[in-house]
Amino acid sequence: MADAFIELDHVEKVFDVRRRTGFLKRERRRVRAVDALSFTVARGEMVGYIGPNGAGKSTTIKMLTGILTPSGGRLRVAGIDPSRERTRLAHHMGVVFGQRTTLWWDLPLIDSYRLMHRMYRIPDARYRENLDRLVALLDLGDLLDVPVRQLSLGQRMRGDIAAALLHDPQVLYLDEPTIGLDVVSKTRVRRFLRELNAERGTTVLLTTHDLQDIEQLCSRVMVIDHGRLMYDGPLAGLHEAGESERTLVVDLEREWPPIDAPAPARVVRVEGPRQWLAFPASRSAAPLVAWIAERYPLADLSVREPDIEAVIARMYAERAGRAVP
Amino acid sequence: MGSGRLYLAVAVGGFRRYATYRAATAAGVFTNTAFGLILVHTYLALWEARPGLGGYEQAQAVTYVWLGQALFATLAIQGGGFEVELMERIRTGEIAVDLYRPVDLQLWWLANDLGRSVFQLLGRGVVPFVFGALVFPTALPGDVATWGAFLVALLLAVVVSFAIRYLFALSAFWLLDGQGVAQALTVTGLFCSGMTLPLNAFPGALGEVVRVLPWAAQLQLPADVLMGEAAPLGAYAFQGAWAVALLAAGRLVQAAATRRVVVQGG
Ligand SMILES: Nc1ncnc2c1ncn2[C@@H]1O[C@H](COP(=O)(O)OP(=O)(O)OP(=O)(O)O)[C@@H](O)[C@H]1O
Ligand SMILES: [Mg+2]
Numbered sequence: 001m002a003d004a005f006i007e008l009d010h011v012e013k014v015f016d017v018r019r020r021t022g023f024l025k026r027e028r029r030r031v032r033a034v035d036a037l038s039f040t041v042a043r044g045e046m047v048g049y050i051g052p053n054g055a056g057k058s059t060t061i062k063m064l065t066g067i068l069t070p071s072g073g074r075l076r077v078a079g080i081d082p083s084r085e086r087t088r089l090a091h092h093m094g095v096v097f098g099q100r101t102t103l104w105w106d107l108p109l110i111d112s113y114r115l116m117h118r119m120y121r122i123p124d125a126r127y128r129e130n131l132d133r134l135v136a137l138l139d140l141g142d143l144l145d146v147p148v149r150q151l152s153l154g155q156r157m158r159g160d161i162a163a164a165l166l167h168d169p170q171v172l173y174l175d176e177p178t179i180g181l182d183v184v185s186k187t188r189v190r191r192f193l194r195e196l197n198a199e200r201g202t203t204v205l206l207t208t209h210d211l212q213d214i215e216q217l218c219s220r221v222m223v224i225d226h227g228r229l230m231y232d233g234p235l236a237g238l239h240e241a242g243e244s245e246r247t248l249v250v251d252l253e254r255e256w257p258p259i260d261a262p263a264p265a266r267v268v269r270v271e272g273p274r275q276w277l278a279f280p281a282s283r284s285a286a287p288l289v290a291w292i293a294e295r296y297p298l299a300d301l302s303v304r305e306p307d308i309e310a311v312i313a314r315m316y317a318e319r320a321g322r323a324v325p
Numbered sequence: 326m327g328s329g330r331l332y333l334a335v336a337v338g339g340f341r342r343y344a345t346y347r348a349a350t351a352a353g354v355f356t357n358t359a360f361g362l363i364l365v366h367t368y369l370a371l372w373e374a375r376p377g378l379g380g381y382e383q384a385q386a387v388t389y390v391w392l393g394q395a396l397f398a399t400l401a402i403q404g405g406g407f408e409v410e411l412m413e414r415i416r417t418g419e420i421a422v423d424l425y426r427p428v429d430l431q432l433w434w435l436a437n438d439l440g441r442s443v444f445q446l447l448g449r450g451v452v453p454f455v456f457g458a459l460v461f462p463t464a465l466p467g468d469v470a471t472w473g474a475f476l477v478a479l480l481l482a483v484v485v486s487f488a489i490r491y492l493f494a495l496s497a498f499w500l501l502d503g504q505g506v507a508q509a510l511t512v513t514g515l516f517c518s519g520m521t522l523p524l525n526a527f528p529g530a531l532g533e534v535v536r537v538l539p540w541a542a543q544l545q546l547p548a549d550v551l552m553g554e555a556a557p558l559g560a561y562a563f564q565g566a567w568a569v570a571l572l573a574a575g576r577l578v579q580a581a582a583t584r585r586v587v588v589q590g591g
Contacts, residue, residue: 067424069584083584090427102422106342115338118331119428 006041011073033059035227048218056227057207094164098176110144120167134162154185171203244306253297332436339440357453361394379526384464391457395450404510408494412503474557478547481564485542488571498582518543539567
């Protein structure tokens with residue numbers, strides 16, 4: 001890799017969780033949220049970071065931003081140890097947490113930006129220029145004088161993304177930036193991120209549960225589960241690695257016994273006249289559709305792409321199976 | 326230089342936020358005036374029975390009462406300032422947002438709290454104080470210099486008050502639940518800052534102790550500076566020493582908290 005901008009070398013984070021189990025009785029448990037995690041991200045890359053709930057994604061981002069200290073291993077961003085030099089690094093990074101806001105709730109949007117201007121000591125001309133550009137690209141013109149608490153979720157998210165970019169950060173961390181957004185807002189946010197990465201060369205690390213975010217934005221995806229890196233490569237490869245399956249949803253003219261499809265396709269669910277068939281994502285659906293149409297009273301059909309959760313779940317199940325000695 | 330403007334902007338923000346709560350301010354003015362009336366009559370009876378209690382004349386005791394009511398919100402004597410919000414941010418993990426900014430957490434909240442104090446001095450303090458001074462015989466100085474000396478003591482008092490609450494609030498990193506901490510703040514604040522009875526009038530060893538605790542820097546010392554009962558420089562030294570010690574302790578705890586402790590939530 002030409003220029004490793006983010007470097008993790010066997011990074012771990014262990015949480016000590018104390019739980020009351022009775023009067024004066026406590027139980028201590030250690031949660032290994034991130035486990036011997038190693039990867040590098042080059043300057044200007046746009047990487048998707050995915051995994052099931054509790055996999056350790058947010059914990060990784062917290063360590064990268066310096067607000068959590070790793071329990072072990074070595075971590076560098078732009079050559080800086082984030083938890084030691086949090087404030088210095090802060091000038092070079094932007095962070096957007098989908099479920100949180102950096103904006104001041106009671107104040108008009110523009111007031112938050114003015115505070116950012118001072119906080120990051122952005123030169124006046126630079127601030128004007130960036131603000132104008134972000135307001136235009138994210139369509140914030142009518143919202144600047146609205147108190148943040150009156151913004152809709154999608155509007156607030158766009159406001160937050162602009163806030164994270166006013167100071168021209170070299171790296172942008174996005175933790176579920178499209179959560180709860182409608183299709184139009186998602187599309188707009190994705191288009192904006194693609195342009196940001198292409199035009200400014202901003203390094204982007206993105207966590208999401210929405211496979212489309214990754215498909216449309218990231219040439220590289222990392223999958224993590226139980227704090228361990230399970231896959232690192234292009235999205236297409238993920239489907240192979242996960243042996244993922246697509247689903248053919250078939251509507252017959254009336255109720256029928258499960259379709260006796262040729263292997264490896266198989267019926268996974270039947271509900272009245274509707275049947276669900278799973279088949280490998282790597283194969284075309286056409287022969288299967290033809291085969292069914294010849295033998296059954298077909299009324300309608302649709303193909304569902306494998307969803308990321310299923311792919312990850314299957315990858316994990318596979319790994320657990322292999323790990324048994 | 327650049328950061329001076331930032332913290333000024335933060336202080337202005339703190340001022341403006343409290344300025345929007347008009348109804349709460351009006352209710353506060355009413356409460357402090359009513360409380361002042363009750364307390365004044367109690368004090369008058371007490372000083373009737375024990376003339377010169379705590380070294381105060383009756384008129385000084387009355388002045389002390391109205392000063393206490395005027396500064397009650399300014400000094401957040403029973404808590405309820407920024408620390409409630411800070412503890413809540415720590416509990417919910419919202420603090421993460423504050424931590425990945427290039428700002429000093431302590432200075433940030435200090436600026437914010439100073440803005441709040443200034444608003445509450447003007448919005449909540451002036452009316453009860455003027456009311457008390459017009460209706461009752463008080464012992465107020467006639468010279469500008471003493472008023473100036475008082476304002477300096479008041480500024481130091483606000484900083485000490487902030488530093489105490491900041492330390493208490495950081496405990497939320499370990500305890501998470503701020504309820505008990507807030508209650509402890511209320512009780513110690515009301516009792517140890519001399520809100521119920523001037524610290525000068527506390528008897529024996531108890532008096533000796535409360536008069537050297539940091540809470541003495543809040544109401545007792547500015548009151549004594551205003552009424553000419555304490556030399557300003559001595560008062561400043563006491564307040565300044567506590568301010569420095571508590572702010573330094575706050576920084577140490579803050580460093581420990583952000584290094585070792587966990588930021589909550591995904
Ligand atoms: N403050 C904490 N104290 C104790 N355990 C924690 C803490 N924060 C996270 N964990 C644990 O660490 C693991 C990873 O959590 P993390 O928030 O990083 O997951 P995530 O990948 O972001 O999940 P999600 O998709 O649900 O957001 C979980 O098992 C979680 O319970
Ligand atoms: Mg998360």
